[in-house]
Amino acid sequence: TQLLEQSPQFLSIQEGENLTVYCNSSSVFSSLQWYRQEPGEGPVLLVTVVTGGEVKKLKRLTFQFGDARKDSSLHITAAQPGDTGLYLCAGVDGGTSYGKLTFGQGTILTVHP
């Protein structure tokens, strides 16, 4: 069974601050996805990182996949209240025919104006 440890579980910061969320595993994933979920809605995919060492940027969000494809991070620069939400990482298991997702526990981010 693959496990994905996500930290921190809660993050409360002021507008304009930077933050980093981490996902770590002892397992290798074929790719890793980051989702954002708002109350009453399902998660929405932000990005998929595939190659070890890959860095992807989405406006103020920077996603990195570890060299060994076991860990990933999400860095937000100059956070805004609109960034508030639940952030989830999910590892894609390349050993299954359909790419089974294993989710981290999530990080609840609150950005105060």
Place this chain on the structure above:
Amino acid sequence: GAGVSQSPSNKVTEKGKDVELRCDPISGHTALYWYRQSLGQGLEFLIYFQGNSAPDKSGLPSDRFSAERTGGSVSTLTIQRTQQEDSAVYLCASSSFRRGGGNEQFFGPGTRLTVL
């Protein structure tokens, strides 16, 4: 086009009763998934459908849980003799199929189940 829809959005039931949760995937998506999410937590995989078959049902927590999919479209998750620990949000997702995965899964808004 329409996204993934789920019904009901909320369900309150008494311990011991059976419940049925419905998922309508995006038209043309052959892959369908059910997950369970406890308050503010990550998603726990329950079952995966490819067409009408369920090649991976390893996440179903007990034999009280079952699911089916008909016509390669609508899916129903049934929980028999509900227990309080079954209280959670049940999410459905669909995707097009690609061997090895990695395709984007599109999620519905979920059904919030409360067992009293």
